[in-house]
Amino acid sequence: MSDLDLDPTQLDRYSRHIILDDVGPEGQKDLLDAKVLVLGAGGLGAPIIQYLAAAGVGTLGIADDDEVELSNLQRQVIHGDDDVGRKKVDSAAEFVADLNPDVDVERHDLRVTPENIEELIDGYDFVVDGTDNFETRYLVNDACTLAGIPFSHGSIFRFEGQVTTFAGDDDSPCYRCLFPEAPPAGMVPNCATAGVLGVLPGTVGCLQATEAVKHLMGKGESLDGSMLFFDALDMEFDKVEIPKQDDCPVCGDNPAIESVHDVEYTASCAIDVGGDSEPEIEASD
Secondary structure (H helix, E strand, O other), X not given: OOHHHOOHHHHHHOHHHHOOOOOHHHHHHHHHOOEEEEEOOOOOHHHHHXXXXXXXXXXXXXXXXXXXXXXXXXXXXXXXXXXXXXXXXXXXXXXXXXXXXOOEEEEEOOOEOOOOHHHHHOOOOEEEEOOOOHHHHHHHHHHHHHHOOOEEEEEEEEOEEEEEEEOOOOOOXXXXXXXXXXXXXXXXXXXXXXXXXXXXXXXXXXXXXXXXXXXXXXXXXXXXXXXXXXXXXXXXXXXEEOOOOOOOOOOOOOOOOOOHHHEOOOOOOOEOOOOOOOOOEOOOO
């Protein structure tokens, strides 16, 4: 696709991109030709889906098996009152269709498991993790790292959030370089029990969408190798380095994890030493 392939409506829709020297018609072409998978259509997924669709990412995969609840609407801004009780993938797909007809939505009404994640992420250029539990985060990390697919991680808690990107390059760290295993079950409560500032996932999700757009266009510096922390109460950002660990079980010199089936994705997400457990993992917020 060249700039001459854009119809008048598209030239108008993406005009603020096209006039940017660092984007232009070539950058918009990259976005329109891209495929991004968003895991979760909840608090983080909502702004991610909204801004990736508005930017003209040509194919958006949306994976979530949850239904819209009234308590979601305080932060999950792509869903409304009339969507309560509907599947989030259906509500999200309808929102995208109303926002930008250039975007094709691939609905994945499912729970993410070790049995389906490899097929799920296959063919996507970038994965954005908007899930809300440690089991899924480790599963996404392991699957994307092993497949060499770049992905963005985001999480929120009360008034704080964190964002990073893992590019999947030879010298890039992964999530296990920072957190080899999950904290003990019950140590970190979820949003349903701890609460969350309604606008916080908007901030974090927009940062994740920004990382995805930059990567797809090959522009700027990503958060690969560092994590950005945001404190909404004090309105402070802090960035810390994530060094690649030679002994990382996934991306290290002698990885112990060569398949997502090597791990028991339960509370600790530790390396499986012979168990046969294959639990289902939530992919919702």
